[in-house]
Amino acid sequence: MSESSHQDRVLIFDTTLRDGEQSPGATMTHDEKLEIAAMLDEMGVDIIEAGFPIASEGDFEAVRDIAKLSKNAVICGLARAQLPDIDRAWEAVQHAARPRIHTFIGTSPLHRDITALTQDEMVERIEATVAHARNLCDDVQWSPMDATRTERDYLCRVVETAIRAGATTINIPDTVGYTAPRESAKLIEMLLERVPGADEIIFATHCHNDLGMATANALAAVEAGARQIECTINGLGERAGNTALEEVVMALKVRNDIMPFRTGIDTTRIMGLSRKVATVSGFPVQFNKAIVGKNAFAHESGIHQDGVLKNAETFEIMRPADIGLNATNLVMGKHSGRAALRSKMKELGFDLGDNQLKDVFVRFKALADRKKEVYDDDLLALMRDSDLDA
Ligand code: KIV
Ligand code: ZN
Numbered sequence: 261m262s263e264s265s266h267q268d269r270v271l272i273f274d275t276t277l278r279d280g281e282q283s284p285g286a287t288m289t290h291d292e293k294l295e296i297a298a299m300l301d302e303m304g305v306d307i308i309e310a311g312f313p314i315a316s317e318g319d320f321e322a323v324r325d326i327a328k329l330s331k332n333a334v335i336c337g338l339a340r341a342q343l344p345d346i347d348r349a350w351e352a353v354q355h356a357a358r359p360r361i362h363t364f365i366g367t368s369p370l371h372r373d374i375t376a377l378t379q380d381e382m383v384e385r386i387e388a389t390v391a392h393a394r395n396l397c398d399d400v401q402w403s404p405m406d407a408t409r410t411e412r413d414y415l416c417r418v419v420e421t422a423i424r425a426g427a428t429t430i431n432i433p434d435t436v437g438y439t440a441p442r443e444s445a446k447l448i449e450m451l452l453e454r455v456p457g458a459d460e461i462i463f464a465t466h467c468h469n470d471l472g473m474a475t476a477n478a479l480a481a482v483e484a485g486a487r488q489i490e491c492t493i494n495g496l497g498e499r500a501g502n503t504a505l506e507e508v509v510m511a512l513k514v515r516n517d518i519m520p521f522r523t524g525i526d527t528t529r530i531m532g533l534s535r536k537v538a539t540v541s542g543f544p545v546q547f548n549k550a551i552v553g554k555n556a557f558a559h560e561s562g563i564h565q566d567g568v569l570k571n572a573e574t575f576e577i578m579r580p581a582d583i584g585l586n587a588t589n590l591v592m593g594k595h596s597g598r599a600a601l602r603s604k605m606k607e608l609g610f611d612l613g614d615n616q617l618k619d620v621f622v623r624f625k626a627l628a629d630r631k632k633e634v635y636d637d638d639l640l641a642l643m644r645d646s647d648l649d650a
Contacts, residue, residue: 271488275309280496286541297326303529313352327356341365341389364403394426402427408439437470444477445484464488474503493537506551531584558589562597594628
């Protein structure tokens with residue numbers, strides 16, 4: 261058995277089609293959702309949250325059809341803590357080989373005010389709705405929305421209630437991206453220590469990125485005992501988004517020495533999914549986005565290009581192929597050096613001798629001073645001009 265098969269398995273729960281689609285303007289068509297679900301399934305995502313069936317007829321149909329088509333992943337539908345929501349979610353996911361109902365209620369003081377429920381009334385609601393879901397489905401996930409701003413004693417009480425009522429996964433959402441890594445870890449440790457029955461269920465972490473800490477908070481929760489990460493492709497999601505799937509998965513892979521957990525993700529499919537989600541959602545990926553940004557494996561400065569050409573590990577902590585990219589991208593610009601130019605020219609079919617390289621390099625630098633980025637076509641034109649001069 262390999263070293264990694266002894267390591268704790270962390271489940272990857274993708275909510276691109278539910279929380280991701282809740283980004284204003286990121287609506288996807290039925291067919292696009294089906295295509296993305298199929299890609300997520302092939303990539304090895306453990307649970308796909310396919311939508312919020314009571315939200316609209318379109319959402320219902322998407323969840324139902326994804327449930328019918330998916331081969332490996334658990335298919336999950338979201339429901340508020342209301343019986344008609346739960347029934348509708350079940351109606352949609354029951355077609356899956358492995359269905360899950362995910363039900364939630366806001367438990368923080370702010371949310372209790374909105375629902376106008378006392379603490380005791382909310383506990384009764386949780387008991388009734390989770391038990392109802394469990395009567396329909398063996399796999400029930402429950403979330404105390406805004407958990408990180410819920411009083412700790414009350415959080416323990418509601419989590420215990422949901423476990424007793426039959427929840428098999430308890431998700432701890434940082435709904436507004438308010439927590440920080442140490443606090444995220446302490447919260448999971450506290451729940452595991454104080455809540456009876458906590459060792460019999462799976463704790464999930466669901467982080468939003470309002471302070472840019474979603475990935476760090478999710479990984480801290482895993483180190484403290486959470487065994488399911490909720491995330492989206494490209495970190496798509498409400499406001500500043502959710503934990504990015506590609507970031508947590510690659511962090512666990514690259515730093516497995518200090519975070520010895522394994523996922524079932526085929527990381528070589530990351531780039532394909534990133535591009536697909538960016539295209540259908542209409543949300544382009546920022547150039548310097550970790551893992552999937554256009555510049556994540558691009559090098560312009562001479563020192564970096566020279567280093568990478570000699571040994572990629574000098575400036576790359578993962579191989580582009582690991583995420584499904586063909587090769588490191590040497591961006592030709594004013595910071596590039598001779599080694600990069602020689603290598604780029606070779607790629608374009610010109611094996612330059614030292615003297616020729618010297619001449620072309622002078623022309624290239626003059627051009628790079630005028631242009632931000634020198635493209636392959638510019639270099640080809642430069643070579644044509646050199647021929648004319650000769
Ligand atoms: O952020 C959140 O609290 C959610 C819940 C519905 C789980 O997305
Ligand atoms: Zn969320």
